[in-house]
Amino acid sequence: MKTRAAVLFDLHQPFEIIELDLDDPGPGEVLIKYTAAGLCHSDLHLSDGSLPPRFPIVGGHEGSGVIEAVGPGVTKVKPGDHVVCSFIPNCGTCRYCSTGRQNLCDMGATILDGHMPDGTFRFHADGKDFGAMCMLGTFSERSVISQHSVVKVDDWLPLDKAVLVGCGVPSGWGTAVYTGGVRQGDTVVIYGIGGLGINTVQGAVHSGARHVVVVDPVQFKRDEAMKFGATHAFATAEEAHAAVEKLTWGQMADQALILVGTVDEPVVSAAFDVIGKGGTVVITGLGNMTDKTVQVSGTQLALFGKTIKGSLFGSANPQYDIVKLLRLYDEGKLKLDELITTTYTLETLNQGYQDLQDGKIMRGVLVHDT
Ligand SMILES: NC(=O)c1ccc[n+]([C@@H]2O[C@H](COP(=O)([O-])OP(=O)(O)OC[C@H]3O[C@@H](n4cnc5c(N)ncnc54)[C@H](O)[C@@H]3O)[C@@H](O)[C@H]2O)c1
Ligand SMILES: [Zn+2]
Numbered sequence: 001m002k003t004r005a006a007v008l009f010d011l012h013q014p015f016e017i018i019e020l021d022l023d024d025p026g027p028g029e030v031l032i033k034y035t036a037a038g039l040c041h042s043d044l045h046l047s048d049g050s051l052p053p054r055f056p057i058v059g060g061h062e063g064s065g066v067i068e069a070v071g072p073g074v075t076k077v078k079p080g081d082h083v084v085c086s087f088i089p090n091c092g093t094c095r096y097c098s099t100g101r102q103n104l105c106d107m108g109a110t111i112l113d114g115h116m117p118d119g120t121f122r123f124h125a126d127g128k129d130f131g132a133m134c135m136l137g138t139f140s141e142r143s144v145i146s147q148h149s150v151v152k153v154d155d156w157l158p159l160d161k162a163v164l165v166g167c168g169v170p171s172g173w174g175t176a177v178y179t180g181g182v183r184q185g186d187t188v189v190i191y192g193i194g195g196l197g198i199n200t201v202q203g204a205v206h207s208g209a210r211h212v213v214v215v216d217p218v219q220f221k222r223d224e225a226m227k228f229g230a231t232h233a234f235a236t237a238e239e240a241h242a243a244v245e246k247l248t249w250g251q252m253a254d255q256a257l258i259l260v261g262t263v264d265e266p267v268v269s270a271a272f273d274v275i276g277k278g279g280t281v282v283i284t285g286l287g288n289m290t291d292k293t294v295q296v297s298g299t300q301l302a303l304f305g306k307t308i309k310g311s312l313f314g315s316a317n318p319q320y321d322i323v324k325l326l327r328l329y330d331e332g333k334l335k336l337d338e339l340i341t342t343t344y345t346l347e348t349l350n351q352g353y354q355d356l357q358d359g360k361i362m363r364g365v366l367v368h369d370t
């Protein structure tokens, strides 16, 4: 079968739209026709050097679609099922899946190489193997993926909105609710209001935070954050620090959550300084972190009981949380439609990533031709 896909061939290159050969699904695999794909910043990190993959690679790891065929032994879904993809597969049996940490599933170990667990690829052209970002490659019309990468969802849900619960929503929402452990009455500071950070605002609000203070240099992002329930919005970390000092009578924040695309020492230091005793810093942003060392005061960690954590997929359980978040959406308790600023096609995908870098969109969504 042939499929059109957006491919990265090297660092610092745009996506090229080309036709690829796609294998039939093997044992435990499914053929999916993608309906939509979200423009997450992580795909940009494939080309900016922050998450260097094996090239060439088909981009896209936020996806939704319809199952067209299944390989031998597939029990989880059948042709015609509507699914949302999880950017981390869930095998259900590895050390992490079997101890309630499905977001760390061992099957996700090769998501940047983009091959199946047995080391083979499903996309090919001109005698070359092409990887699939997160073993998904949602910037392709069709793909062959593991049954462990899909979560069946209700047929009536709009797949072009539900697509966002494949990465941005749980990764952002869970940063506040699960990894950060935000509680009623907490003061939370959120750095970076993009496709993830805006959902961290939703998560902090759901958890009953008293103050949700956001920091983003872009005015549009700050305005959106206020519409989603933030209580204060600032262009700089310094302004946020001063406000938190006042709001908490010097006790400072309970959580500082970092969702910027390019994490650097000043952001991490600002987060570490804005939390008070017993406070938690969570780093979710991935950009610029390869080989970087972050310095914090060991005395403050020990004497003030401060914690620094990383967060993958918002410490959520894809199988459970994707369905749960869509229920919240269906009941009007979680915003998805409002997250999407602009929709794109394969042909305008590079423009979408330019818009993301220019701060023009909260989340862009690529809608595939039907
Ligand atoms: N850990 C995970 O599970 C996970 C999952 C998906 C994405 N990510 C990463 O999260 C990050 C955010 O992704 P996104 O899709 O939301 O990106 P995005 O580009 O949509 O949002 C980033 C936001 O950060 C803002 N920003 C930049 N510098 C800032 C600063 N110094 N202070 C405050 N705000 C600043 C930008 O204006 C933008 O609004 C990326 O690095 C992405 O790779 C992590
Ligand atoms: Zn993502």
Ligand SMILES: [Zn+2]
Pocket (backbone or CB within 6 Å): 089, 090, 091, 092, 093, 094, 095, 096, 097, 098, 104, 105, 106, 107
């Ligand atoms: Zn597993």
